[in-house]
Amino acid sequence: MSGRTISDKIIDAHAIDDDAGAAYRRVRIDALLGHDATTALLIDDFEKRGLTIWDRERVILTNDHFSPPATIERADISNKFLRFARDKKIKNLMLDKGICHQLLVESSLCQPGSLIVGADSHTIMGGGVGACATGMxxxxxxxALATGTTWMRRPETIRVRLVGTLSPECSGRDIVLAMLREIGEAGAQYRAIELHDLAEPRLSQDDRFSISNMAVELGAKFGVFVPDEITVAYCTKRDGVAPTNLVVPDADAVYERTVDIDLSKLRPLIAKPWCPGNVVNLTEVDALPISVAFLGSCSSGRLTDLRDAADEVRGKSIHPDVRFVVIPASVEVFKQALNAGYVTTLTEAGAIFNHSSCGPCGGIDKGVLGADDVCISTSNRNFRGRMGHWESRTFLASARTVARAAVRGSIGPDLYEEAQ
Structure with a gap:
């Protein structure tokens, strides 16, 4: 028998059928994630069928899309969702606490070796701690909510090895943009991306979350890091106890292919409209004034992102023609940023802080774009109309690049040279 990858092992460990060679396996899940916008779609059918929740303690429900609601229609959707969660006595109802994917990785339910499903594609972010997590x-x-199980086809696996030393100018966002440039938006369709952190020094946990989060932009089913001492340190700090199920690949694991990303050669990247895979070096983009800068979303908006942005704007002012919107990924991240002084630094420079939620990332509220807006954003998608008007333009980049552009008022090939 050939050696197995992480996703092979996790699927096998969770299988509850007897046919190891079947194209699809029925598997038990360890946790389920849902948010207001998509969970509301299943409530009527759930009630009509007289179903019950398989395990109230393994369900995480969050109201992150409409928090707080900006319209009457969204208030009604939110209230319907909250009534359902309270009626079903969901233990992990996280009311106005942040974006669901960030709350997932802040929860002890998200463990290395676990199998997690969620009602949103970016549930894949749980792979940052060595879980197989996927959206449905x-x-x-x-x-899955009623049975605690689902069907899953075993994906082929692409191994991505991250080697070398990451420049201080770059972060996990630049790494995943490099992966998009190398592999392509459909290059990992229904594959597992297995990430091997061989960097010196190892990547931070926040960087790993950014990479796993946007693995779905490559089409991936899972974006899972091989767990190591970084994983153990994060989970131990979060849970008060070390994780016990670190699933690693066999030495002879079989991969569809291997992609090496040399971090030592990586420079700040940017994705041009209107797709995340339209990636170029920042030095290759034409100079262009911006009107909006956005730091937030489940793919960023974490403490190190706020730290990098604060470093860039300290003692400076946001350009008078730019609205710089900052939305921490969770209330916990916001509190940590407050204590570290990042909120003060960014606010003094002219940034606007909004409540932890999805906000403009999905064109929902708190900074949506108009027809003439040009935005540089840490969100995960820049599809046409994604953040607002069909004619608006969004460029994707790291928190550091977004902050630099917000100060300068434009993007361009000399953005980093000018800041030296």
Whole structure:
């Protein structure tokens, strides 16, 4: 028998059928994640069928899309969702606490070696701690919510090895943009991306979350890091106890292919409209004034992102023609940033802080774009109309690049040279 990858091992460990060679396996799940916008879609069917939740303690529900609601319609959706969660006595109802994917990795339910499904594609971010986490549609989540199981096809695995030393100018966002440039938006369709952190020094946990989060932009089913001492330190600090199920690949594991990303050669990258895979070096982008800068979303908005942005704006002012919107990924991140002084630094420079939620990332509220807006953003998608008007333009970049552009008022090939 050939050696197994991480996803092979996790799927096998969770299988509850008897046919190891079947194209699809029925598997038990360790946790389920849902948010207001998609969970509301399954409530009527759940009630009509008289279903019960398989395990109230293994469900995380958050109201992150409409927190707080900006319209009457969204208030009604939010209230319907909250009534359902309270009626079903969901233990982990996280009310106005932040974006669901960030709250997932802040929860002890997200463990290395676990299998997690969620009603949103970026559930894949749980792979940052060595979990196999994936998003599903509302119908599949309805079944999983009632049974604690789902069906899953075993994906082929692409091994991505991260080697070398990351420049201080770069972060996990630049790494995943490099992966998009190398592999392509559909290059990992229904594959597991298994990430081997061989960097010196190792990447931070925040960087790993950014990379796993946007693995889905490559089409991946899972974006899972090989757990190591960084994983152990994060989970131990979070849970008060070390994780016990560190699933690693066999030495002879079989991969569809291997991609090496040399971090020593990586320079700040940017994704041009209107797709995340339209990636170029920042030095290759034409000079262009911006009107909006956004730091937030589940792919960023973590403490190190706020730290990098604060470092860039300290003692400076946001350009008078730019609205710089900052949304921490969770209330916990916001509190940590407050204590570290990052909120003060960014606010004094002219940034606007909003409540931890999805906000403009999905064109929901708190900074949506108009027709003439040009935005540089740490969000994960820059599809046409994603953040607002169909004619608006969004460029994707790291928190550091976003902050530099907010100060300068434009992007361009000399953005980093000018800041030296």
């Amino acid at each position: 549609g509302s119908t599949d989540i309805l079944f």
